[in-house]
Amino acid sequence: MVDVDTIDARLPILSDDAIRQIFHEIETQGFSCIPHYIQERDLHRMQAFVSNAVTRSEHEYVVFNGSDAVPGTGIDELAASEKFQSIFSRLYTLASSGPAPQVTFYQILRCLTGKGAARHSLIFHYDSYLITALIPVTIPTVGKRGDFLLFPNRRKVRTYYATNLIDKVLLDNRITQFLLRTLVQSGKSPLTRIELVPGNAYFFWGYRSVHTNEACDPEAVRATALFHFADPHFDSSLRERLRGHR
Ligand SMILES: O=C(O)CCC(=O)C(=O)O
Ligand SMILES: [Fe+2]
Numbered sequence: 001m002v003d004v005d006t007i008d009a010r011l012p013i014l015s016d017d018a019i020r021q022i023f024h025e026i027e028t029q030g031f032s033c034i035p036h037y038i039q040e041r042d043l044h045r046m047q048a049f050v051s052n053a054v055t056r057s058e059h060e061y062v063v064f065n066g067s068d069a070v071p072g073t074g075i076d077e078l079a080a081s082e083k084f085q086s087i088f089s090r091l092y093t094l095a096s097s098g099p100a101p102q103v104t105f106y107q108i109l110r111c112l113t114g115k116g117a118a119r120h121s122l123i124f125h126y127d128s129y130l131i132t133a134l135i136p137v138t139i140p141t142v143g144k145r146g147d148f149l150l151f152p153n154r155r156k157v158r159t160y161y162a163t164n165l166i167d168k169v170l171l172d173n174r175i176t177q178f179l180l181r182t183l184v185q186s187g188k189s190p191l192t193r194i195e196l197v198p199g200n201a202y203f204f205w206g207y208r209s210v211h212t213n214e215a216c217d218p219e220a221v222r223a224t225a226l227f228h229f230a231d232p233h234f235d236s237s238l239r240e241r242l243r244g245h246r
Contacts, residue, residue: 007074008081010039019090026091026204030152030192037201038135042074046137047198049073050111050223059219061116064109075225078135079105088131088229091203095130096157106228109137112146112213113221121146121215124171124180129228130157132206136196140220148194148202149184151210161236171210180210196224207232 012034014022025032038046049070053062067076078084089100106129112120139145158164170176183189194202204211206228216222233239 006081007038007042007077008083010042011037011081011083013083014087016090019087020094022087022203023091023094027153030150030209031194031202031204033194034201034203035197036199038074038078038199040199043137043199045072045074046225047223049075050109050138050221054111054113054221057111057113060114061120062111064111066107070109073109075107075109078225079107079227084227087203088133088227091131092230095205101230103229106231107226109223109225111138111221111223112216114218117146117218117220117222118215121213122149122177122181122184124149124151124177124210124212126155126168126171126208126210127206127228128231128233130205130207130230130232131228132204133227134196134202134204135225135227136198136200136202136223137225138221138223139196139198140216140222143217143220144215145195146216146222147214148196149212149214150192150194150204151190152192153205153208154210155208157207157232161233161238164233 014034022032022034049072053064056062064070067079070076085103088103092100110120134148155167158167184191196202213222213224
């Protein structure tokens, strides 16, 4: 039974055509945005949580993992919402032409602020999950906004976990990170820059796209909720063995 007072009751129902359109936009422009996906009253609940969290952390970077860390904020309701989950399962099917596994998320709420704002920004990466949804909760209205930066669809889904590791090593090193930062500063790169709007929902292939966020000013707060779904290497034996050695 759907509780009428959860977010699910207020989310739009997206037709299969709408999902195909989202899929097409992710494939061609690298991301798709559903404007005003979260209604004001729900957004306010999330923003109040962020503002309390930042006070409690004495204005330093803080991150919350999973629904249990954000009870009653609406972010937990979103993760459990059938309407929200069905966007992911249908996108998955269009991307992989197979049935989607049950939708569960690797889910985080990142609150950038203080000295940590710069430290946790401009770190270019691939996500470990195919589909990423980003929902901006709080975005600075003055100073640096902390735009989202994306080089969309730079790689295919790797058959082997080992190839995925090589991709990650080639990206996650000082030289590549320095070159990418320089490229961003030059303003000449084929970079997609997204000026985030609170309450919108942005979808992209997190696994396939190099991406990161810019910093906000230390005295500002920039909070984003991220929902990651579908790990292509969930059954990799190499990964299991590497984990065992940690
Ligand atoms: O906060 C953001 O804008 C992006 C964060 C991100 O890419 C991630 O957590 O995987
Ligand atoms: Fe990411």
